[in-house]
Amino acid sequence: QKEVEQNSGPLSVPEGAIASLNCTYSDRGSQSFFWYRQYSGKSPELIMSIYSNGDKEDGRFTAQLNKASQYVSLLIRDSQPSDSATYLCAGKGSGNTGKLIFGQGTTLQVKP
């Protein structure tokens, strides 16, 4: 069983729509979760971090965490073509080394 799972996509949405990206994790001890955006050929760029149950909003982005269901999501409102990228969900392992466990990433395509 993979520790962090995401649908690989591609997820295609029209410009201006809401994109919903989902992630599940198996390590109940994980306390913190991160969404990174990765453009093709580039390095991961942090979008959001979330540590507590509920929603966290930052501009057009909202991260949601449900620890009981072991579920993390990222909503992108008013999607733009520049949002087209691969979105990586990562959980910080419950051990004391802080390593990140990544999902395989979801490719988002925003069509003009």
Place this chain on the structure above:
Amino acid sequence: NAGVMQNPRHLVRRRGQEARLRCSPMKGHSHVYWYRQLPEEGLKFMVYLQKENIIDESGMPKERFSAEFPKEGPSILRIQQVVRGDSAAYFCATTPGLAYTDTQYFGPGTRLTVL
């Protein structure tokens, strides 16, 4: 990836040669993580180091791979006798500490091609 530096950005090696990848942490960061991204795959943890210490190398292949983070200078990931399967993007990420809120910031990566 503000401030995390990696070099070289691109590295081409022939099978059997050695590859050395370097990572200079962001100012104030003393924790270094190396990740590997194989083509069309996600990021996989390799090793976690602090100055002069390897803390967790559970993701490192048992042979040919080694890492260090000396007291002075960058962290180095070394791959001996490279094979074609080593072709990948290697990223380092750094963080100031181990609090669960501490975020890892990624460098630009080194793209290794083995001919």
